[in-house]
Amino acid sequence: MTAGIFTASTYNVPKHAKRDYWSKALGAIWGNIQIEPTNLDCFEGRIRSVKADQLFFNEISYRGHNIHRTPRNIANMNNDFYVLAFPFGDPWQMDLSDETFILKRGNAYLLCNSVPYKSKDKNGYDTFNVIIPAQLLRNLIPTLEKRYILPLDQGNKKANILQSFVRSMYDCLPFRGEDETRFMEDNLLNLLAFALKEKSKGIDADDSSVKLAHRGRILDYISRNLSQELMSPETIARQHGISVSYLHRVFKPHGRTVVEVIREKRLQAAKRLLTDPDLAGLSVTEIAYRVGFKHPSDFSRAFKSRFGQSPRDAREVPAQD
Secondary structure (H helix, E strand, C coil), X not given: CECCEEEEECCCCCHHHXXXXXXXXXXXXXXXXXXXXCCHHHCEEEEEEEEECCEEEEXXXXXXXXXEXXXXXXXXXXXXXXXXXXXXXXXXXXXXXXXXXXXXXXXXXXXXXXXXXXXXXXXCEEEEEEEEEHHHHHHHCCCCCCEEEEECCCCCHHHHHHHHHHHHHHHHCCCCCHHHHHHHHHHHHHHHHHHHCCCCCCCCCCCHHHHHXXXXXXXXXXXXXXXXXXXXXXXHHHHHCCCHHHHHHHHHHHCCCHHHHHHHHHHHHHHHHHCCXXXXXXXXXXXXXXXXXXXXXXXXXXXXXXXXXXXXHHHHCCCCX
């Protein structure tokens, strides 16, 4: 895999080696699975996978075999995930837990891949899909079903918007940087939650699960960008594609403003740096700049107000919260 792109094909692999080759290639993206050949004379598989932050976008075609995931496979998986699939070939039968259904073109499917399942291949399977860590979805949809079916007909505009966005995002990969990739990932997840909301016209901006998901991603963004002294509610909102007023509503229930959260994170980071013996060579001024303070004097006043001692004193006797 180079630059987040992985490709594999069995077409030039000797017949006797196809099963092992394909099992390893598909398993590199899909995790532990079982390959059951049904016709070695037409056994083939091809995958192109592109990684975008925590998501994997995949184009997959295969013939002449079934794919299963057993309880033992699941026990050896590192993370559980869902697959958002857009089949475009012949119908494909899937036994998921105690349910049997057919995947076919004209629908989108969100399927849990952390439960036992079996496929039954007749004429092969062709799909474009996205692997999504389950935790990212649970941040937006706390109670997830094992599978969802979204018809891609004219009456389901939400699902069609989702399909267009996912395909366009894949066609534009890779993006220019980590922040741009995360921004697009957030929008894809919000669109998916939007499509799964059956009884509403869209995502309610005040939905608590949506707010919590936004807050978690914003807190992570703040922690990763403390050195940016110009970080503000305006720059954070712009980076995450939300309004400043909505940003403030996300943080209001937790008792601190966005500005207060930024300052607290900067001071806590400074405290860790000051009390780290391995960083004793860093001056107080260097630490102030490193955590995003423009003026060392402002840093010293804020630090003493928060911890009851000066930054220099904190190096000698670590402050207690």
